[in-house]
Amino acid sequence: DQQVKQNSPSLSVQEGRISILNCDYTNSMFDYFLWYKKYPAEGPTFLISISSIKDKNEDGRFTVFLNKSAKHLSLHIVPSQPGDSAVYFCAAQRNNAGNMLTFGGGTRLMVKP
Amino acid sequence: DTAVSQTPKYLVTQMGNDKSIKCEQNLGHDTMYWYKQDSKKFLKIMFSYNNKELIINETVPNRFSPKSPDKAHLNLHINSLELGDSAVYFCASSLRTYEQYFGPGTRLTVT
Numbered sequence: 319d320q321q322v323k324q325n326s327p328s329l330s331v332q333e334g335r336i337s338i339l340n341c342d343y344t345n346s347m348f349d350y351f352l353w354y355k356k357y358p359a360e361g362p363t364f365l366i367s368i369s370s371i372k373d374k375n376e377d378g379r380f381t382v383f384l385n386k387s388a389k390h391l392s393l394h395i396v397p398s399q400p401g402d403s404a405v406y407f408c409a410a411q412r413n414n415a416g417n418m419l420t421f422g423g424g425t426r427l428m429v430k431p
Numbered sequence: 432d433t434a435v436s437q438t439p440k441y442l443v444t445q446m447g448n449d450k451s452i453k454c455e456q457n458l459g460h461d462t463m464y465w466y467k468q469d470s471k472k473f474l475k476i477m478f479s480y481n482n483k484e485l486i487i488n489e490t491v492p493n494r495f496s497p498k499s500p501d502k503a504h505l506n507l508h509i510n511s512l513e514l515g516d517s518a519v520y521f522c523a524s525s526l527r528t529y530e531q532y533f534g535p536g537t538r539l540t541v542t
Contacts, residue, residue, distance in 0.1 A: 352530060361435070361521050361533030362474070407474060416479030416486030417462055417525060423473055 321345045322410050324422035331429050337395040339425050341408030344389065347409035350418065353382060353393045356405045365406075366393070398429045434458050435534040437522050442542045444512060452507045452537045454522030461526060462485055463505035465497060468519040468536070509539075517541045 321375050322343045331337045339353075349370040354362035368375040368382045368391065381394045395402055408422040435456045444450050456463065462481040468474045478497045479486040485497065494510045507522075509516060519538050523531040 354533075359535070361523075361535050364532065365532040367530060405472075414496060416484065417527075417531070418464065418476040418479045418486065418488070419466075419474075420476070421466075421474040423471075 319344075320423070321348075322408055322420050322422040324406075324408055324425045326425050327423070328426040328428070331398045331427065333400055333429055333431050334397045337393075337398045337402065337427055337429065339393040339395075339406050339408075339427065341391045341393075341422050342389060343391075345410070345412070345420075346389070349413050350366050350411040351382070351384060351391050352409045352411070353380075354407045354409060354421075355402075355430045356407060356424070362407055365431075367378075398427075400429050400431050403429045405429055435522060435532050436494040437520075437523055437537050438446050439537060440535065441538050441540075445542055446512055446514060448472065448512050449509065450512060450539070450541070451509070452520055452522075454505050454507070454534060455503055456522075456524040456532070456534075457503065458524060458532060459526070460524035460532070461502065463499070464505050464525075464531060466487045466521040466523060466533075468521065470485065470518070474521070477507075478505075487523040501507070512541045 352367040353365040356362045366380045384391045405424045407424045409419040438453045465477040477491045496508045499505045520538045522534040525531040
């Protein structure tokens with residue numbers, strides 16, 4: 319039973335436009351959410367996070383939005399760059415659960431020049 | 432100045448063998464983890480460990496065991512390897528509840 323889902327396996331965007339990656343979760347006990355970026359043959363790299371007490375967090379070109387009532391979060395990348403092409407994983411964490419992350423299945427983003 | 436390192440990067444072995452994957456972090460983190468990425472590319476937590484507590488994902492077979500000689504290392508031992516153990520294994524570390532930093536992964540192939 320997947321508690322964190324990324325329903326779009328891939329996304330193609332033109333350079334300079336906005337990329338929007340979506341993530342849904344089912345477990346209401348999750349209280350911290352993270353986005354990771356992964357290149358082939360490398361480990362995931364932390365990108366941005368958001369606590370469940372907030373609805374938005376911004377870091378440069380990256381913004382994460384959280385809608386708790388809908389159990390939905392999204393990552394916006396503006397403007398998208400070719401170097402952003404990678405697989406993006408959404409992850410969720412429960413307090414008092416050993417900080418273990420539950421990951422979504424990933425979305426492959428391709429930014430075309 | 433690698434933050435989280437794993438050895439070996441590739442491991443090919445036969446069914447029934449016992450193998451270990453080593454992980455080291457030089458970030459001064461207090462918690463380390465092992466994740467498995469299967470053939471469908473899903474990343475799943477296996478263990479979370481700090482010097483006080485080991486938390487095991489209940490789906491992990493007891494053939495898998497983490498061993499930590501000190502705070503900077505968390506090695507993964509696998510006994511009686513099976514074909515289904517073939518995957519990429521990632522080590523990660525964090526400081527308390529903050530973001531986790533991942534190693535480059537070890538691709539295990541069981542033949």
